Amino acid sequence: MTALAKSRPAFDVEALRVQFPILSREVNGKPLVYLDNAASAQKPEAVIEAVANVWRHSYANVHRGLHTLANEATEAFEASRGKVARLLNAPGPEHIVFTKGATEAINLVADSFGATLEQGDEVILSQMEHHSNIVPWHFLRERKGVVIKWIPVTEDGTLDMEAYEALFTRRTKFVSLVHMSNVLGTVNPARRLTEIAHANGAAILFDGTQAAVHMPVDVAGIGCDFYVFTGHKLYGPNGAGALYAAGDWLERLRPYQGGGEMIAEVSEDGVVYADVPHKFEAGTPAIADVIGLGAAIDWVQALDRTAALDHERALLDHAEAGLRDVDGLRLYGRSQDKGAIVSFTIDGAHPHDLAQLMDKYGVAVRAGHHCAHPLMKRYGVPGTVRASFAPYNTVAEVDAFIEALHKAKSFLI
Ligand SMILES: Cc1ncc(COP(=O)(O)O)c(C=O)c1O
Incomplete structure (x- = not known):
């Protein structure tokens, strides 16, 4: 790590979260974990x-x-x-x-x-x-x-x-x-x-x-x-x-x-x-x-965009590390140059079922063809589960996502 990187203040995700009123709500009795940002992002108070x-x-x-x-x-x-x-x-x-x-x-x-x-x-x-x-x-x-x-x-x-x-x-x-x-x-x-x-x-x-x-x-x-x-x-x-x-x-x-x-x-x-x-x-x-x-x-x-994008990248790395431990899981998209989106399938579990079960734990992910039929055909799958990250997401939310995925999987397989 360079001296400059060391001296950077840590990215203050909590200060960001309070600007998004919707993030404090609950879904199915659990804190909302919103990982459907690639479909549509939540809005800050300023907007x-x-x-x-x-x-x-x-x-x-x-x-x-x-x-x-x-x-x-x-x-x-x-x-x-x-x-x-x-x-x-x-x-x-x-x-x-x-x-x-x-x-x-x-x-x-x-x-x-x-x-x-x-x-x-x-x-x-x-x-x-x-x-x-x-x-x-x-x-x-x-x-x-x-x-x-x-x-x-x-x-x-x-x-x-x-x-x-x-x-x-x-x-x-x-x-x-x-x-x-x-x-x-x-x-x-x-x-x-x-x-x-x-x-x-x-x-x-x-x-x-x-x-x-x-x-x-x-x-x-x-x-x-x-x-x-x-x-x-x-x-x-x-x-x-x-x-x-x-x-x-x-x-x-x-x-x-x-x-x-x-x-x-x-x-x-x-x-x-x-x-x-x-x-x-x-x-x-x-x-x-x-x-x-x-x-x-x-x-x-007005964001420190470099810090925000580094934070998103850290969330992506953390999610991918957690997903690698899931049996039967296949990740799509392993480019070196990649933004904060992760798509996957699990053998024997339909993406829609996984997403619906994860919603019971307050976790919002998207499942389906993502308006990309030719890509689905390329990989020979009807759809994938997709989690997509924003600077307001936290490492704890990524952990909640992985935990909900394990629970959903054990229910289905
Ligand atoms: C890569 C890409 N292109 C185009 C679109 C379409 O965007 P909109 O529906 O806002 O026109 C989307 C939306 O998911 C997208 O992800």
Whole structure:
């Protein structure tokens, strides 16, 4: 350990926990142990208050207003855009489009970029994608005859980079990949993946839904064309997420949806679109939720992020050590570069049964296919149990999780 590391104050998890009112509740007479953070994270008081404050004090529709409330709401809404840009290290707020979440952001790119594709053009995905980064591309396959190619996942849960390079042809126009897997925890080498895509003349999108939570993201450093994430996993409200688009992509692509807010002028003969990024934000947005997302980003950035992520890593290591002692247990995702998510199966026990029994002990984990059917097929399992960690989780909670798992297992086998 370096002198600097030694001198770091210990991460104060209790000081963090008191900021999350839900964490003090009980489930089935036991203290809640919330390890379903990869599905949706809990919200700190600062976010709850920011959203409530909009409803109580500053609510009005944004942008076109000529009164005080509309101006206050617009200012807070647009301030969130700047916060997202800073979170991702984007060059400026004009590169950020607000969406409902990652799913809508990927649909936007598949639709708007997809309009430039022709039959026989190719899109590369990987076997570890969430369905939200698969289905929009299947729409294009069905609609336009676009060909989807797949990067295989190796046994230890990483992308097969040689196979990736071999997939490109002169018809490959787009690559769309998860930055950090929601099942395996694997962090993919975003910069290298981007260099290879660009060297082959293809644009690239990263689904940063998990990565934005578990690591600092630097879209400028990665050099990608598009990056998406969702606010509710980053301790923010549901209903607000974002798309980052590099360079002049937003200028070049046609809008995704039409309606109010995204136009400069409409006549009987046609439409002049609003400037970017508003050209991509048709209709009234999720005003309070976007402002709440800004508050969540403030909250995350006020953390000692290095210490928080080290703490998450320690929880992951502790969980994996405990799981290795469980007979018949198979772990998925053993990449060196991995975020705080652990997935496993136990021979002879259905993941759903395990999760339901663990709930009796107050332990919330997720079980199922995690919206990743191709990955489940790759490993030959119908589903896994997944525990995912946040900085507010404790070592004692990981112990409670392992104990509940042993009890659930002995009930079933
Ligand atoms: C990797 C990944 N991508 C995309 C999504 C979809 O996010 P949302 O439902 O918020 O759009 C999820 C949600 O679980 C995810 O984990």
